[in-house]
Amino acid sequence: MANNALSGRKLTQLKMLESESIHIMREVVAEFRNPVMLYSIGKDSSVMLHLARKAFYPAPLPFALLHVDTGYKFPEMYTFRDNFVKEIGAELIVHRNEEAIAKGMNPKEFGVARCCGALKTAGLLEALEAGGYDAAFGGARRDEERSRAKERVFSIRDEFGQWDPKNQRPELWDIYNGRIHDGESVRVFPLSNWTEMDIWLYIRQEQIPIVPLYYAKERLMVERGAMLIPYYESMRDQLLEGEEPTMVMSRFRTLGCMPCTGAVRSNATTIDEIVIEAAAARRSERETRIIDHGSNSMEDKKKEGYF
Amino acid sequence: MTSTPFNFELNDEIELLRLVTVGSVDDGKSTLIGRLLVDTKGAFEDQLLAVTRKKGAASEAEVDLAMLTDGLAAEREQGITIDVAYRYFATPKRKFIMADCPGHEQYTRNMVTGASTANAAIILVDARNGVMPQTKRHAHILGLLHVQHVIVAVNKMDLVGYDQKVYDAIVAELRDFCGRQGVDDLICIPVSALKGDNVAQQSGAMAWYQGRTLLETLESLSSLDAIDTKPFRFPVQLVNRPQTPDLPDYRGFMGRIVSGAIAVGDAVVALPSGNRSTVKSIDSFDGALEEAFAPMSVALTLNDEIDISRGDMLVRADEPRPAGEREVEVDLCWIGDEPLTERKKYIVKQTTHSAKVMVSEIVYATDIHTLERVSTDALKMNDLGRVRLKLQRPMYYDSYRDNRATGSMILIDPFTNNTVGAAMVAGG
Structure with missing residues (x-):
């Protein structure tokens, strides 16, 4: 039966x-x-x-x-x-x-x-x-x-x-x-x-709550080389010479420690938009993690x- | 960034296909996998760039695609692949998990590992060399592990002038051989991984080949062995008794349905006790279910308080039962450093069931070069053979060809704790 x-x-x-x-x-x-x-x-x-x-x-x-x-x-x-x-x-x-x-x-x-x-x-x-x-x-x-x-x-x-x-x-x-x-x-x-x-599709399917930093928003950022580094008051003494924080519409593909995690420019404010962005991404998420860049x-x- | 439209509805239909690829570096296996990853966008630009940077190449076109797949420093230094690597790529129709196995003879254990979970295999053959002894060995192992679909990619067609005669001769030899190895479905495709012919794109150089490209083939294979239509097998992983204020008497049997299907009200039998009951509920975080099927992980509750613990199996009362014996004959791939000999004792793990076993007889070994059966008193690392095992207590099993989950087991060395054998219940 x-x-x-x-x-x-x-x-x-x-x-x-x-x-x-x-x-x-x-x-x-x-x-x-x-x-x-x-x-x-x-x-x-x-x-x-x-x-x-x-x-x-x-x-x-x-x-x-x-x-x-x-x-x-x-x-x-x-x-x-x-x-x-x-x-x-x-x-x-x-x-x-x-x-x-x-x-x-x-x-x-x-x-x-x-x-x-x-x-x-x-x-x-x-x-x-x-x-x-x-x-x-x-x-x-x-x-x-x-x-x-x-x-x-x-x-x-x-x-x-x-x-x-x-x-x-x-x-x-x-x-x-x-x-x-x-x-x-x-x-x-x-x-x-x-x-x-x-991971993104499952978060969407199951409606799993995630840290809001994954969603795009205007955020204070420092541009260091190709990377966008989030800026908080507590990091003032971590700034390199000539660096100035500016507001950038951005989000995080991965989350690590503040000084070593880069953001990406993005307008994805919903989970659907994040999925669409992930589907089109041409660079891996680890790229925004400074630690991974040694040999x-x-x-x-x-x-x-x-x- | 321009966003490509993403089809959420289509995505809800996406199925999983597990693949294994075998062949040596010389056959162009890594190049083929690199090609699949690049052509399905399974490799990212920065990963390509990391390879380019190291090789001193100027552009992606010059990237040695093999460098993408060799993950460990020792592998890149020695220019060989040591270990199974898992790769992921997807098309709009399907997601693929590919176990990429080294093809060297001494690494047979890697191939058995990769093939154990695969629904389909890709064997690489270098068109210039034709069918090699190792090709036959690979086909034999795939037959033994009952990989449903075997795809032979006859590679480097560009180096034999895209000649149909070369391809046809290889295919004829392989069809004859594979037919005798228990390979159910053999598909042959002429490709050039380096140039991309018939990998993701139809080749312009081989008009004589009218079949599917490799990627189209992978998209069209049936992915599951219809495991939901086989007899219900539910090895119990854990008995869940939360004993919390709101669940004082809850007793759920947690496990994965490895084959078949079950519905609330169905009569079940617990093995080894033989006690019967009926299914009271099928519980999940998303709400109670009326029915469930393989390969779902669920929790079952029963209408009667019968004794069931981890390692037991629930089956349906109206279906054929697995054999429950204290002896079993298995096809064995030996992957331990120390050879297997008669009278030696090991620990066997089959589904969630662990027990002591003793090797009662080595029936034969398979000569890996001639594939003939020979008698022996020991199986060494990477040897294949047929062995009889004596079990400490009855084990409930099906033949491997009937049921991959209840017909497979690993042998563990009780002193080193290492996994030393991969065993498949013979017959069926």
């Missing part, structure tokens, strides 16, 4: 991706002792969190959210984070590398790589160790960057949280091997097979423990 009625029914590709991500999350919760979900407040995190709510419905999330805060996020991101987490009743852990922050770590004086290494990578490793987590979900996608194209869904990390790209476990079918030794942990990427376009930078960062 039901069989015949349903024959030939198919899921759209977004529904297929959704089902795959939910399957991955449930496997982790079933097989790991103490998982946590990294939450960066960006669009990918927002999709990942939405999928987690679906995966465990009607129960509350069976893990906490972990925000590794550099202190340099946009004010809109902190506001959004606190409101949204409260609204859905999730547990949020915020971790900051206080030692580096106290030393005044910043990208201008110490360089982008060092600042990222201290505030993001070291901060993340500290937080994971402090929580004793054996599995951490991250929102990274394989289409973002070429070293990420070779990342597994279950990425095994040694005691130092490091990635060995030449020694990865083969992943066959959708059977995930979650067995690890004491001290090892796993980074899990439920959005591995999602593209930037899928092997993402691969190097991942080897050191970044997710």
Whole structure:
């Protein structure tokens, strides 16, 4: 009966991706002792969190959210984070590398790589160790960057949280091997097979709330080379000589730290307009992230423990 | 920025097709993938620019398309592809996930990995060299992994003067061979990845070829193995008991429907217990469902309190049941550093079920060069063979050809925790 009625029914590709991500999350919760979900407040995190709510419905999330805060996020991101987490009743852990922050770590004086290494990578490793987590979900996608194209869904990390790209476990079918030794942990990427376009289409389909910075608005910006860098009063001493903030109709394709995240000129004020813009984009979203511009930078960062 | 019109309605119909591409650098595989990415705009300008900058090339036309796809520093240094890479591209009709596998013999495990999830495969053949031993090996593995559609792209046609006779000879040899390897659907296309002939655009140089381009072919393949019409299989991932004030007694069985369909009221049987009940509700975040089908992830509640835990399977009472045995014969691809020998013990994971297994017999190994069956006492890394496994407790499985999800399993070394074997239940 039901069989015949349903024959030939198919899921759209977004529904297929959704089902795959939910399957991955449930496997982790079933097989790991103490998982946590990294939450960066960006669009990918927002999709990942939405999928987690679906995966465990009607129960509350069976893990906490972990925000590794550099202190340099946009004010809109902190506001959004606190409101949204409260609204859905999730547990949020915020971790900051206080030692580096106290030393005044910043990208201008110490360089982008060092600042990222201290505030993001070291901060993340500290937080994971402090929580004793054996599995951490991250929102990274394989289409973002070429070293990420070779990342597994279950990425095994040694005691130092490091990635060995030449020694990865083969992943066959959708059977995930979650067995690890004491001290090892796993980074899990439920959005591995999602593209930037899928993320936007899914946000549209599911009406997922996102930080307003993704929508175009007149904003104070500093032009640095080809990049548009958002300007806040707190950054006055980060300005280079001759730079003056001006109002620009713009939005963000990705959200990171204020000093290192560029905006793009855009008139896209609705999710439909963002999708249209993403469909026409000829340059990757990572282009607006200053950290990615070294020669092997993402691969190097991942080897050191970044997710 | 000029915005191209985006068709939201069309997009709601978009399906997913999973692909695997095999072949060596010399066959022009990376060039073909680079071509597909560029022609479908799956590669961005700054990614192209990053490659151009490094190579010292002056324009996109000079970009070595292969450089786009080799992701790791070691690969670019050595000029080889080490690991499976996943690529994404889309046309207005379809989204593609492509597992790009290195073609070297020692990396057979990568190909098995990439092929395990694929609905379709592209094998590259260099028109100048014709069918090579590795081409046959690839076709054999694709048959073993039951990849539904196999597309042979006869590449570098520009280097053989776009000669139909060269192409026809290769196709005739492959059709004969693939027919014997259990490949159901073989499609051959003459292409030049470098020049773009028959990749996204019809070639002007091969009027004798009237068939579809590679991209048109990919858009027209049937994408799913009609898994919703097979018997219902629901491996339980988790039992959800929130025990919150508003849900004190909720007991939901979470999992992914790996095949078939289920509706509220259907009679189900839990395996291994054999206990019966009926479906009370199919729950989802978006509201309760009346029915659900593969490959949806759902939560089921039942009308009776029966004992069910992770690793158990729910099936429908009115459909054929999977075999529940303490022994299973499998086709095995060995991917472990340490060889497999008789009497060795491993951990098997099949769907959500894990158990101890022992190798009771190596029935035969397949000689990777001649594809003949030979007797052996060990399977080494990248060897293929037929093996009998003895299970600690009964496992519920279908043959791999009948059901990819319940007929597949991985073997795990209990000491290293590494995944060492890919196994497919024989028969069917």
